Amino acid sequence: xxxxxxxxxxxxxxxxxxxxxxxxxxxxxxxxxxxxxxxxxxxxxxxxxxxxxxxxxxxxxxxxxxxxxxxxxxxxxxxxxxxxxxxxxxxxxxxxxxxxxxxxxxxxxxxxxxxxxxxxxxxxxxxxxxxxxxxxxxxxxxxxxxxxxxxxxxxxxxxxxxxxxxxxxxxxxxxxxxxxxxxxxxxxxxxxxxxxxxxxxxxxxxxxxxxxxxxxxxxxxxxxxxxxxxxxxxxxxxxxxxxxxxxxxxxxxxxxxxxxxxxxxxxxxxxxxx
Amino acid sequence: xxxxxxxxxxxxxxxxxxxxxxxxxxxxxxxxxxxxxxxxxxxxxxxxxxxxxxxxxxxxxxxxxxxxxxxxxxxxxxxxxxxxxxxxxxxxxxxxxxxxxxxxxxxxxxxxxxxxxxxxxxxxxxxxxxxxxxxxxxxxxxxxxxxxxxxxxxxxxxxxxxxxxxxxxxxxxxxxx
Numbered sequence: 343x344x345x346x347x348x349x350x351x352x353x354x355x356x357x358x359x360x361x362x363x364x365x366x367x368x369x370x371x372x373x374x375x376x377x378x379x380x381x382x383x384x385x386x387x388x389x390x391x392x393x394x395x396x397x398x399x400x401x402x403x404x405x406x407x408x409x410x411x412x413x414x415x416x417x418x419x420x421x422x423x424x425x426x427x428x429x430x431x432x433x434x435x436x437x438x439x440x441x442x443x444x445x446x447x448x449x450x451x452x453x454x455x456x457x458x459x460x461x462x463x464x465x466x467x468x469x470x471x472x473x474x475x476x477x478x479x480x481x482x483x484x485x486x487x488x489x490x491x492x493x494x495x496x497x498x499x500x501x502x503x504x505x506x507x508x509x510x511x512x513x514x515x516x517x518x519x520x521x522x523x524x525x526x527x528x529x530x531x532x533x534x535x536x537x538x539x540x541x542x543x544x545x546x547x548x549x550x551x552x553x554x555x556x557x558x559x560x561x562x563x564x565x566x567x568x569x570x571x572x573x574x575x576x577x578x579x580x581x582x583x584x585x586x587x588x589x590x591x592x593x594x595x596x597x598x599x600x601x602x603x604x605x606x607x608x609x610x611x612x613x614x615x616x
Numbered sequence: 617x618x619x620x621x622x623x624x625x626x627x628x629x630x631x632x633x634x635x636x637x638x639x640x641x642x643x644x645x646x647x648x649x650x651x652x653x654x655x656x657x658x659x660x661x662x663x664x665x666x667x668x669x670x671x672x673x674x675x676x677x678x679x680x681x682x683x684x685x686x687x688x689x690x691x692x693x694x695x696x697x698x699x700x701x702x703x704x705x706x707x708x709x710x711x712x713x714x715x716x717x718x719x720x721x722x723x724x725x726x727x728x729x730x731x732x733x734x735x736x737x738x739x740x741x742x743x744x745x746x747x748x749x750x751x752x753x754x755x756x757x758x759x760x761x762x763x764x765x766x767x768x769x770x771x772x773x774x775x776x777x778x779x780x781x782x783x784x785x786x787x788x789x790x791x792x793x
Contacts, residue, residue, distance in 0.1 A: 371652040386623035392694035527665045535667035535694050
């Protein structure tokens with residue numbers, strides 16, 4: 343019952359998180375910031391607005407991106423296979439990349455290219471996180487991970503690598519070259535308008551839910567650790583976002599692959615031999 | 617009934633275009649978006665993407681080269697939308713009025729809803745202008761508003777579509793008649 347409710351309201355919870363984050367970021371910059379429900383005001387406005395359809399595939403792929411992401415979040419909440427969740431999330435990213443390539447806009451193409459490069463950077467780390475959980479529990483099932491104790495200590499290096507993935511997935515500085523609002527005007531989302539942009543906008547909220555749900559897995563069955571982890575990382579992500587500048591795409595690839603992969607491999611080798 | 621119209625003024629997204637301005641007004645616009653004046657507390661985002669924005673902030677006296685981009689950006693914005701002419705130049709042409717390369721203000725090409733005067737205008741005035749524009753935005757319908765100077769046909773040169781002279785010159789329509 344509670345799982346069904348969580349799945350149904352997952353975009354709304356993500357939206358609340360997004361609104362709270364905008365407020366928090368504004369307070370960090372010593373300004374008042376938009377109201378807490380601002381993402382939902384944006385949602386109603388976008389529904390009311392005229393929508394331009396560039397081509398049918400573009401809009402359909404955008405909607406597919408949203409739906410697939412919702413299914414991914416649902417699978418995490420239901421406690422399905424972690425590896426399957428990660429690959430399904432990959433599929434949803436592929437949809438938005440295809441949507442970006444299906445229009446003629448150059449910004450859209452650059453955004454899709456960067457999204458692909460970012461995927462090369464973060465996907466191995468996500469899979470290594472799954473492998474790390476498998477080596478401890480002997481199962482990829484999220485329900486098994488949730489029933490057992492916290493793995494934050496034994497997967498600490500993977501956790502550090504996962505923090506870098508969070509910056510990429512949430513499109514935060516220094517790893518927000520995929521979106522880059524001042525430079526390529528949002529990248530893949532540039533040609534969406536009206537209600538179809540709304541799906542992309544809500545997919546962003548679902549991305550929040552996805553990333554933070556994955557983060558909570560590190561806490562296992564320890565609810566207080568999970569909440570503490572969520573709050574701490576939420577603050578940290580926004581602090582880093584406010585305090586750093588954007589880096590170039592090739593530097594993103596280099597840094598995330600060099601540091602993240604190394605940390606992850608150390609952790610996996612440690613788990614295998616210690 | 618659940619009225620969607622009232623949410624328009626709660627999340628206005630801004631598109632900012634410099635039509636040959638001296639950057640004085642642009643700096644003031646950015647100042648009003650920055651932490652001190654904080655337009656974001658009204659839900660304003662500077663999107664920079666015409667397909668997702670509601671308010672079109674134009675600065676500058678509209679030079680001969682920028683008029684086509686101006687009309688094109690305006691037509692790319694989905695309805696409902698409002699246009700704010702920021703600064704004396706974009707209202708009337710300002711000190712550049714009647715110059716050869718200047719088209720004397722935005723309203724020769726696109727319908728303007730709010731004029732914000734001043735050279736350069738102040739962030740307080742811009743915020744007042746945006747708040748005034750939100751009232752107008754709430755009244756608007758989704759019907760298409762046409763730019764005043766309609767497009768010419770795009771020409772085809774060496775199999776490349778040339779849009780360089782798609783907008784008409786001021787007074788050109790009258791000359792033809």
